[in-house]
Amino acid sequence: MRSHADEIEMSMGAEDAQPRSVSRRAFVSGLTAALLAPSFAARGQGNAALGSAAVRLLCGFNAGGTSDIVARIAAKAMSEQLHGNVVVENKTGAGGMIAAEQAARGAPDGHTLLLGSNATLVLNSALRTSMSYDAQRDFVAVGSLANAPLLVLARPDLGADTLGKLAALASRKPEGVTMGSAGVGAATHLGGELLASRMGVKFAHIPFPGESPALTANIGGHVDICMAAVSAALPYVKSGKLKALAVMNPKRLQVLPEVPTTFELGYPDSAASSWFGVVAPARTPANLIATLSQSITSGMSQPSTTKSLLSAGVEPMVGSADAFNQFVQKEIDRWHPLIRKLGIKID
Structure with missing residues (x-):
């Protein structure tokens, strides 16, 4: 995966949040409704680089799941920064490959983005013998979002x-x-x-x-x-x-502070998560990537956004395009050998 940005910066944000003891369905319904609520002061005015057309953020997994929750939090945060509309579209199936393929074939004009994850950007290429896209060739990093x-x-x-x-x-x-x-x-x-x-x-x-x-x-x-x-x-x-x-994290979670980490229990290098970031089709101009990346680093660092993530049990992992690009490469180096060792194949 390519990157236009020069700055290397990735930080883990944190803010106190009190989870509610509600059902999964009720929690998701309430959060989704809040994220879909329009912010008229921030949207519809357009952005100088992107214009007034909506930006599509493709998500390869079902509505209500972790991926969808992160996508909607990110879309709201980016919309407010861009003074426009970032709209989540769920294109489910094949472990996120359908959404990834559509995003890879999208016009490189900044209006088609993919919610990238370890499935779409790292794991699929090691698990599958046939791929409809090449994550390294077909996408350029925009920025990282969150870690679950x-x-x-x-x-x-x-x-x-x-x-x-x-x-x-x-x-x-x-x-x-x-x-x-x-x-x-x-x-x-x-x-x-x-x-x-x-x-x-x-x-x-x-x-x-x-x-x-x-x-x-x-x-x-x-x-x-x-x-x-x-x-x-x-x-x-x-x-x-x-x-x-x-x-399976180096540090304890704010939402479950009583639960120990695998690291403190004697198992180093045992981190595992579902993580998320944004990528765009290759050949998207550098100025548009910079605009989109800025909307992520600024929007996802807002206290209200941090609170939404933490309330959903997701940790902020806000980073620049270059930082995300380097992170993905480290994940490839970490997980591909294990997949080969275990001999896991999907097709």
Whole structure:
């Protein structure tokens, strides 16, 4: 993936936020409604570089999921900075490939963007033998947005209420501990495999068609553990339906400060998350990339935006185009060898 920007800067923002104990559906409905509400003072006036036409932000995953929530928060923040409309369009299917292909073929005029993620920008190229786009060739970085660390979750009656006890159980029962994920090759699958490798154990992987079905199966006792983004799992942890054993992140989360990190429990280099940024079609002019990138770094750093992210269980990860480009390359270097070692392929 290419980058026009010269400045290298990526910062993790943080602000206190108090999560509410509400259902996933109610939480998403309320947040989506708030994000769709128009800000008439900021929108419709247009931007000198982009004009008054709406900017499309393509999202490759379903409405209401973590990707969609981040996309809508980003679209609102960018709209206010650009004095125009950034509109989220959900183009779902094939692990985000449909949206990525449409974005790659979009006109390089700054009006078609992609909500890039580890799936679309890093994992797909290692998991699939046939790709309809090349993330490195077809896109240019605009900026990074947010990071949703994975939680290690267990059914409350498993008899392993700490990560240490889970490791001991998995050691006694090789491949006897079942692990649910959002699908083969998903970040939740690979995060679980990474943790197993760090612990020196093996889990029996059971893929599901998405994060919600995996969580439902874990709650119902159909699998012993699962990996899920904080944003998806938070209501179930708060209600006691699932036990959060650890967060796969170097530092504890503000929304779940009592949950230890895998790092502090003795497993270094165990970070795993779903992360998000914005990319544009290759050959988009540098001046437009600069304008869009500025709207991200300014808009996503606003206290209200930070609060929206943290309330959804997502950490701000606001960075310039160059910083995002370097981050993606490090993720490729980190995850591709593991995928090859495990021999995971989707097609």
